Amino acid sequence: MKTKKMGEVSFSVQEDHDFSWLEEMGHVFCVFDEQDSGNISFGVEREDGKFFVKYAGAKPMDFSGEPKEAVERLRTAMSVYQQLKHPSVIRLKHHFALKEGYAAVFNWAEGECLHSHWSHGGPAKYTDPTSPYYRFRKLSVPSRLQALDTIFSFHAFVEEQGFVAIDFYDGSILYDFNNDVTTLCDIDFYRKSPTVNDIGEEFWGADRSKSKEEYELGAVIDERTNEYTMGAIAFGLLGGETDHSFSKWEAGEGLFEVAGKAVGEDRGTRYSSVRAFKEAWEEARRRC
Known part of the structure; x- marks a missing residue:
């Protein structure tokens, strides 16, 4: 188990993983790491607003699958958000591949x-x-x-x-x-x-x-x-x-x-x- 600390939050993953890209995005103010989907999500704030960042590629503590499967699921989901764009759904801003995973960035929704x-x-x-x-x-x-x-x-x-x-x-x-x-x-x-x-x-x-x-x-x-x-x-x-x-x-x-x-x-x-x-x-x- 490896414990990571970023901004205001700390979280654990089963194996060490590079999250330096996340710190470069802005100030991490919350984390949602107790998911069995293989994703870890973060709240990130910077000058142009607050964002929800969903990431696949690491091994969260509650995840029993393979990271590559979680990466592919998240990558595939991007077209779903694009085709089902709707005022009632969190808005996908952009998404990108990383060396060890995949990230999707959404506008932050209060709630x-x-x-x-x-x-x-x-x-x-x-x-x-x-x-x-x-x-x-x-x-x-x-x-x-x-x-x-x-x-x-x-x-x-x-x-x-x-x-x-x-x-x-x-x-x-x-x-x-x-x-x-x-x-x-x-x-x-x-x-x-x-x-x-x-x-x-x-x-x-x-x-x-x-x-x-x-x-x-x-x-x-x-x-x-x-x-x-x-x-x-x-x-x-x-x-x-x-x-x-x-x-x-x-x-x-x-x-x-x-x-x-x-x-x-x-x-x-x-x-x-x-x-x-x-x-x-x-x-x-x-x-x-």
């Missing part, structure tokens, strides 16, 4: 991650009053519905561009509590449709947001998968997360019925697309 496992892991996410998720769940229902509008609108756009969302969960949501603004991040694994589950049970994603087909090797991942994810996110932000009972739901019977249909185990009973789900959701809101 707190709703799945901050590095600071509020386990039960603390749900019970600690300082947890971003806990605080978000204490917001009014209209404020949370507004955040969901942002999420659903972006994923309708994703669908229109011929993509499917892979690995979208509450860890992909940043919420700015000061300005009530929702920003989405970490869309690295989104793919062009059609695609299939090429991994099996360990397919990318959080168990609380994954559909049945996201555990089945060779299963089709498509619009019905994505609308399941939207329903699961709705239950995570308005209901009992994996408990889909009405007793845990906070937003009325009409929206509950829409979210419940979205997370049907049988693909054939779900909405046919994110667009269809979004239209049903909006109609239910109008009836409230």
Whole structure:
């Protein structure tokens, strides 16, 4: 294990690695190093602003794969951010290869991650009053519905561009509590449709947001998968997360019925697309 110190932060990697290029970019004021994707991310500030820098090539402590695989995933993701450029998604500024890895630089987005496992892991996410998720769940229902509008609108756009969302969960949501603004991040694994589950049970994603087909090797991942994810996110932000009972739901019977249909185990009973789900959701809101 090697411990690195840069600017205001220190972090550990499994093997020594050259990060001198990062110090040349500006003042490092935060680090996100507890990721199993193989990426390490940093907040960097310089005269022209604050930036979020995602890097692959090192071996983070929680990473069990090969750095070259993480590098290729990050490199491939750059075209995803370019094709899915959207006001609600962190903005890719530029990206470049380094001797031992690959870096992507994004404009900094104010907000707190709703799945901050590095600071509020386990039960603390749900019970600690300082947890971003806990605080978000204490917001009014209209404020949370507004955040969901942002999420659903972006994923309708994703669908229109011929993509499917892979690995979208509450860890992909940043919420700015000061300005009530929702920003989405970490869309690295989104793919062009059609695609299939090429991994099996360990397919990318959080168990609380994954559909049945996201555990089945060779299963089709498509619009019905994505609308399941939207329903699961709705239950995570308005209901009992994996408990889909009405007793845990906070937003009325009409929206509950829409979210419940979205997370049907049988693909054939779900909405046919994110667009269809979004239209049903909006109609239910109008009836409230």
